[in-house]
Amino acid sequence: MEKALTLLLAVVLLSLGHTDGEENTGAAVKERTKRQIPKTVTVTTILEKPFAMKTESDALEGYAVDLLSELAQSLGFNYTLHVVKDGKYGSKDQEGNWNGMVGEIIRKEATLAVAPLTITTVRENAISFSKPFMQTGIGILLKKDAAAEGSYLFGFLSPFSKELWIGIIISYVITSLCLFLVGRVSPCEWTEPASEQNQFTLLNSLWYGVGALTLQGAEPQPKSVSARIIAVIWWVFSITLLAAYIGSFASYINNNTNHTPNIQTVEDLLRQDKLEFGTMSNSSTFNFFKNSKNPKFQMIYEYMDKRKDRVLVKSFSEGVQRVRESNYAFLGESISQDFVVAKHCDLIRAPEVIGGRGYGIAAELDSPLIRPLTIAILELFESGRLEYLRQKWWENTCSTKDQTGWAPVQTQMLGGIFLILGIGLALGLIVSFIELVCKSKSNADLQKRSCCSAFSEEISLRFGKTQSSEGVEKDQKSPTSNSCDEVKA
Structure with a gap:
C-alpha cells in the first residue's frame, strides 16, 4: 500500500513539473521573442483609404495604423510611422533597383512596412513577409449608370x-x-x-x-x-x-434597373466596347495579367499595354476618380474597391474576384521579426480583433441611403x-x-x-x-x- 501511494505521489509530482515546464518554456519563448524585437521600430506606410489617411491635424489614422498599434501592444515595442516618400508600393526597374516601400526596407530606411502590400513572388525574393492579415483579389470597379443593364427581354x-x-x-x-x-x-x-x-x-x-x-x-x-x-x-x-x-x-x-451590373466578369469587359478599362501602372494587378498564362487574362494585358498611355493610372485614387467622371472600368484590389463602394453610392464592384492573394507585413529579407509578427497576427485573427477592425473601417454609408428597397412579390x-x-x-x-x-x-x-x-x-x-x-x-x-x-x- 505504501509503495502504491509513493508511486502515485511521484506521478503527480512529475506531471506538475512537466506542466510547469511547458508553461515556463512558453513564457521563455515569448520573452525571448520580445527581446529579439528592437525597442523602437521604424515603420513605413502609404496613404491609401482606409488603411492610412491623414486627419485635419496631419496625424495618421486607418486600418493599418490600428493594426500596427495592436501589434506593438502585443509584442511590446515602440514605433515611428512615416509615409513612403515616393508614394509607391514597390516595383523593380530595369536596372534592378526597387522603389516605394519595398525600396525603403531594402535600403534600411524602414524596418517594417504596414500597408496594403500584396505578397508576390518578385517581392518575396527581395524582402520577407508575414502571414497575410487580409485576403484580397482583383475586382472591377464600375459606375452604376455606365454598368446598368439595358432592358430585359422578359x-x-x-x-x-x-x-x-x-x-x-x-x-x-x-x-x-x-x-x-x-x-x-x-x-x-x-x-x-x-x-x-x-x-x-x-x-x-x-x-x-x-x-x-x-x-x-x-x-x-x-x-x-x-x-x-x-x-x-x-x-x-x-x-x-x-x-x-x-x-x-x-x-x-x-x-x-439602375443597380444591375451588365459587366460581371473580365470576359464581359472584353466583349464590350462602351467602357475603357485599365489599372495602376507597374502594380501587382498589372503584373498579374502580364505574367498570366490564361488566354483571357493575356487579352486584358495586351489591351492595357497597347493603350497604356490612356488607360493606366498612377494611383488608386486616380483610378476611382476616372471611373466616376468617365466611361472607365478600373481593375484593382477588391478590398480597396469595397471601401470605395461603401463610401461612394454611385459606384459598384462587379461580382467576380480573380487572382486571390493577401496583404502581409514586410521586413528585410530573413528578418527575425517575421515569426513573432505572424504569431501576433494569428492571435489577433483568432481573438476577432482583425474582424472588428475590418467592420470599423469598412462601414457602409450607403446601406441606409441607397438601398433599392425592391424585391419580387413572394x-x-x-x-x-x-x-x-x-x-x-x-x-x-x-x-x-x-x-x-x-x-x-x-x-x-x-x-x-x-x-x-x-x-x-x-x-x-x-x-x-x-x-x-x-x-x-x-x-x-x-x-x-x-x-x-x-x-x-
Missing part, C-alpha cells in the same frame, strides 16, 4: 417571384375548371341538358378567366348563384394581383387572397350541388320517385351519359319546377 416577369407566377397559373386553371363544373352541375346555368347547349364549356370557362385577369370581361355571363360566387371571387383575386403587379413593377423600374405576401379564392371556389361548388339537389328533389316529388334516382339521372345527363328515350319522353310529358327560383327564394 423583365416584365420580374415583379412577381417564380413561385407566385406558378401559383397564379395553377389558380387560373383550377378556377376555370370549377366554373366549368358549376356550369354543368347548376340547373340555373344548364336547365335542359338533353336539348340545351351548355354555355360554360371548358373553352368558354378558360376564356372567362382570362377576361377577368385582364379586367376586360368576357361572355358568357353567369346566371346562377354558384357561378356568380366563383366569378366575383375570381374578379377580386384578379384586381388584387393587378394592383400588386403595378406597384411592384413601378418600383422595379425606378429602383432596381407567394406568402399574397397568401390571404389565395386562401379567399380557395374558400370561394369551394363555396361555389357546394352551392351548385345544393341547386342540383333542390331540382332533383322537386322532380322526384312530381314524378313520384326517389330523390336519389332523380339526382343520379341529373348527374348522368350533365356529365355525358345518354338518357333513354323512355326517360326523355317521360321528362317531356312531366312538368318541371324552377329550382333556381326556389333556391333564390
Whole structure:
C-alpha cells in the first residue's frame, strides 16, 4: 500500500513539473521573442483609404495604423510611422533597383512596412513577409449608370417571384375548371341538358378567366348563384394581383434597373466596347495579367499595354476618380474597391474576384521579426480583433441611403387572397350541388320517385351519359319546377 501511494505521489509530482515546464518554456519563448524585437521600430506606410489617411491635424489614422498599434501592444515595442516618400508600393526597374516601400526596407530606411502590400513572388525574393492579415483579389470597379443593364427581354416577369407566377397559373386553371363544373352541375346555368347547349364549356370557362385577369370581361355571363360566387371571387383575386403587379413593377423600374451590373466578369469587359478599362501602372494587378498564362487574362494585358498611355493610372485614387467622371472600368484590389463602394453610392464592384492573394507585413529579407509578427497576427485573427477592425473601417454609408428597397412579390405576401379564392371556389361548388339537389328533389316529388334516382339521372345527363328515350319522353310529358327560383327564394 505504501509503495502504491509513493508511486502515485511521484506521478503527480512529475506531471506538475512537466506542466510547469511547458508553461515556463512558453513564457521563455515569448520573452525571448520580445527581446529579439528592437525597442523602437521604424515603420513605413502609404496613404491609401482606409488603411492610412491623414486627419485635419496631419496625424495618421486607418486600418493599418490600428493594426500596427495592436501589434506593438502585443509584442511590446515602440514605433515611428512615416509615409513612403515616393508614394509607391514597390516595383523593380530595369536596372534592378526597387522603389516605394519595398525600396525603403531594402535600403534600411524602414524596418517594417504596414500597408496594403500584396505578397508576390518578385517581392518575396527581395524582402520577407508575414502571414497575410487580409485576403484580397482583383475586382472591377464600375459606375452604376455606365454598368446598368439595358432592358430585359422578359423583365416584365420580374415583379412577381417564380413561385407566385406558378401559383397564379395553377389558380387560373383550377378556377376555370370549377366554373366549368358549376356550369354543368347548376340547373340555373344548364336547365335542359338533353336539348340545351351548355354555355360554360371548358373553352368558354378558360376564356372567362382570362377576361377577368385582364379586367376586360368576357361572355358568357353567369346566371346562377354558384357561378356568380366563383366569378366575383375570381374578379377580386384578379384586381388584387393587378394592383400588386403595378406597384411592384413601378418600383422595379425606378429602383432596381439602375443597380444591375451588365459587366460581371473580365470576359464581359472584353466583349464590350462602351467602357475603357485599365489599372495602376507597374502594380501587382498589372503584373498579374502580364505574367498570366490564361488566354483571357493575356487579352486584358495586351489591351492595357497597347493603350497604356490612356488607360493606366498612377494611383488608386486616380483610378476611382476616372471611373466616376468617365466611361472607365478600373481593375484593382477588391478590398480597396469595397471601401470605395461603401463610401461612394454611385459606384459598384462587379461580382467576380480573380487572382486571390493577401496583404502581409514586410521586413528585410530573413528578418527575425517575421515569426513573432505572424504569431501576433494569428492571435489577433483568432481573438476577432482583425474582424472588428475590418467592420470599423469598412462601414457602409450607403446601406441606409441607397438601398433599392425592391424585391419580387413572394407567394406568402399574397397568401390571404389565395386562401379567399380557395374558400370561394369551394363555396361555389357546394352551392351548385345544393341547386342540383333542390331540382332533383322537386322532380322526384312530381314524378313520384326517389330523390336519389332523380339526382343520379341529373348527374348522368350533365356529365355525358345518354338518357333513354323512355326517360326523355317521360321528362317531356312531366312538368318541371324552377329550382333556381326556389333556391333564390
